[in-house]
Amino acid sequence: MVALNGQMMRTIQGGIDNPNLTTDHWGYGWVNQFDPSPYVSDTQRAGQATLMAQWPVAANGRVLTGRHLRAHVDDWYHRIHISPQQLDLGNVVSTQTTPVGVWNAYLIPQTLNSITGLDEGIEVGGQPAPPLLFQALQERDWQVTVTPDGQPVLDTVVSWEFDNGRSAGLRITANRIIAWTFVPDWGDGIRERLTALTDILQSESAVSQRRRLRLAPRREFSGPMYADGRERQLLDVSLFGWSDRIWSMPVWPDIQLLEVGIAADVDFIPCSTEHLDFRNGGMAMLRGEDAFTSETVEILEVLSTGLQLKRNTQLAWPAGSRLYPARAAQLMEEPALSKLTDRLIEAEVRFLIVEPCEWPEWLPGTLYRGFPVWDRRPDDSEFLQHSAERMRSTVDSGFAQPLITDTARRALQVLGQRHLDLGRAARALVRSFIYGMCGTQKVVWVPTHMDDLTVVATISSVSTTIDIENIGYTRFGAGKPGRSDIRIELWDGSVFMRRLIGSTEIDGLVERVGLDSALGIEVQPQQVARISWMNLMRFESDTQEIEHMTDSEGVAAWATAFREERDDEF
Template sequence: MLPSFFALGNLLDSQLRQVEVWNARDDAQALSAIQALNPDGTEISGNAMPPASFGPLESRIYNVSISSAGSAALNAVFTWVFPAEQPTLTVTAVRVIAMTFSPDWSDPPEEQLTWKTDVLRAYEGLEQRIQLLGKARRNLAFSYLFEDARQGSIFQSLVWGWQHREFAVPVWMDQAWLGLDLEPGAVVIPMATSFLDLAADQAVMLWGDHDEWEIVEVDTVTLASLNLKQPTKSAWPTGTRVVPMRLGHMPKSVEWKRDNALMAGARVEWSLDPTVGIGINRLAPSGLPLYRGYEVLTEEPDWSLDVGESAERDIDAIDFGTGLIDYDAHTDAPEFSRPFNWLIKGREAIARFMGFIDARRGRCIPFWLPTYSRDMEQSQDASASDLSVRIRNVLYSTHIVQHHNRCDLAFYPLAGAPIFRRITGSAPGGMDHEWITLDQSFGQARATSDWRCISYLSFVRLDQDSLRMVWETDDLLRASFRVKEVLL
């Protein structure tokens, strides 16, 4: 029996495999029966069904048809009954139902990435951060609009019979379209694959509508194609959607609403397979500059949303309720916290954003973030070799005095990339100005009018291990996260 075992793993669609039965003896053997134990939607066919005779050294090919309909766990055993021997074929699989309804984009899909970080904090505010998850966990939330009673009934049936089991969930925000017709039996899907959630050994869905679809498994991914493990069964025209699939579970509570007897809608948050994480093909190097060994987030925030900062100092109030109150400050500086709102347009820019976020590992890995405000103003032109720069008086030399968390600056010229410098000294200069000394000159003369703004560089980390993003379209992403300053 070659092979004698089919371990199909996750079964998303019906499969057809072949098995060879060879009479290795030098005498004829009569096949009296093919016994089936727990066939559960699996059938054997061929041109030598019993009763049949196998001549000496004769080989026969049988077709094994495995249906996607049946119980969740398939463990079928087939026995070919000969007088001398009874070879067996075992077929195992876990059936997975595909959620083929497309989302309602008027209620934008959301994606949540979750890490886990153990933050150990010392008395004086210094931190040690330990990453506890190797890969981000992903949740996808889609709204579905069922425009007729049949669609709504199908959805209810899926919830009724399969809610506690695994689904194949389309990653609709990473969909693509066929650029040409695809014939039945195709083993290659020609398409641009860059920055999409595509990977070897994962599935994709060819989708026309919720009743017309086909799931195929990817063997390899190239820049211009998907190479398939099994050929396609149907013809698919130009414009057919190609959607990556990921395994996921429904929540324990699913709600839907009815507008009338025919129409209904539901929003489902899917928990994807935690062993997979963000697809490598979906990530790109952030391309951000490095300063003192860490990335600098030089992308400006979305100023259409308010940005509110807060400063918190770790202080204990010692009060026995009968006299004076004493205050014990654990840290020598406050820790600033602020939101960062980001609107990203285009798949490549989204992939760079994903690469940056994935590298953060939630709260674990810090980075530099400019305040993007005019924290200082140069008040006198500087020559190419000047290390001392005169600025308008902001009491830097009085209250901050090169504190580790406020001695790094980002100089934003009117055109070009920002320039990063460190303050090594400061001195008062009068009522209206003071002096700062930089670790390096600008290398060219800089007038006061050269700068769009001069901002502090804050050393920060994400303030949460969970990041939720809104997909306005499949190439427009809105993300918001809060950062917290790390004391140095």
């Protein structure tokens, strides 16, 4: 049998579902609440006392604590709204205008008394001057304009002050910069310096720990500038007033001429961008035939076909106008001015770029024993440094013969190189390699590119030995680090890299050296272009300098020195 649950229902008393209430309330008759004497019964039942009015009735009062809960209306009304609340304008190189809306979200009118915080170079327009009446729930739009004139670093608040004590503030931050429109003299070229920072701890055995301290190298440009006539006068007053401030410096080697003209008030510049120093959020400069005709624009996006701008251009630019990438930079020192005539001067300027200069890092893809191989052949038109250094410790009392000890017990090679590069791609590759080396932190295998060993007999495809001319290798260098890795280059371009694992003298003319593995092909002596020593090396200095002899489509030179490290031995 199924059990059913239920509940006993009780009846109500006097029609009132509350046993705590007395039924005497029902002793009163109905009264019209609109009667002049409300709530006083005009009907009296037999046996009851005379009814009397006791209005008002006082209750036993007590203090109740509570909290006002916010509602949707509190988020929007009974206040003053401003949109946007902050303008981060970045580098201000031209006049920038931004619409700003102010909304009176009160349900009653409010009066704008004043607008404060208008520093030099900040203008507010688009509405009548205060005092200005805002009707209830009325919104008004202003145009806030920031010009390049004024303090170099702008961080201020423009405030709309109302008569009820409320205000709405707009914070504006910007760096005011002006274009450096003077062109360099390419007779001596432009020098670009990249300076990394590496902390090196080296032991007495020449083993080192190297730490990278900068995310990207500091970047400097220097070169001579000529100014004549009116431009000389402009240079003079510009340096007088702005020499300690931020400039928009064109990256002179990356110059190009516009192939087609562009009209005023456009947001796209068709141009070449590959291997050039354009970047999203960066700047570009357009320049005419003199220093007085220029325009600096901000880049929204770098495309393969050109530059998409944040704001439209202000001027029209014909075909043939100069176009540069531009960087925010500061003069590192006052330029040295040389008077050539009363109208012509030469200025040697040196700029430090004050914004992050990121560039793609690159190291060679060819590996030997787990490390990249930098095998680009250097330019031999000038003498190159090639030496060895030892870590000598000297104890000298001043009386007896000094005691000199080679603590590392080996010679560390120092190898100089100089590269001449033609074209934008080669120049960009060199800069990427400099970035990839991270100053003096990273190591690569570097061949000497010299004829260090000479083959005198055929090398079979399975042979693990090579017969070379006797140069004393068995006596002086056999098995020693720094003289145990070779690069074999054939005339047909084939390259083999091997480690020498032993040697012996055959006679006074021939030595036989052992390889860690066979070449896999037969090689005749006349097929060998050169056999060079290879060493694992890093940059000797954190500072690398590129000499731009012409613009980026022309020639640039880079000279550096490599220093041997022992990373592969441990």
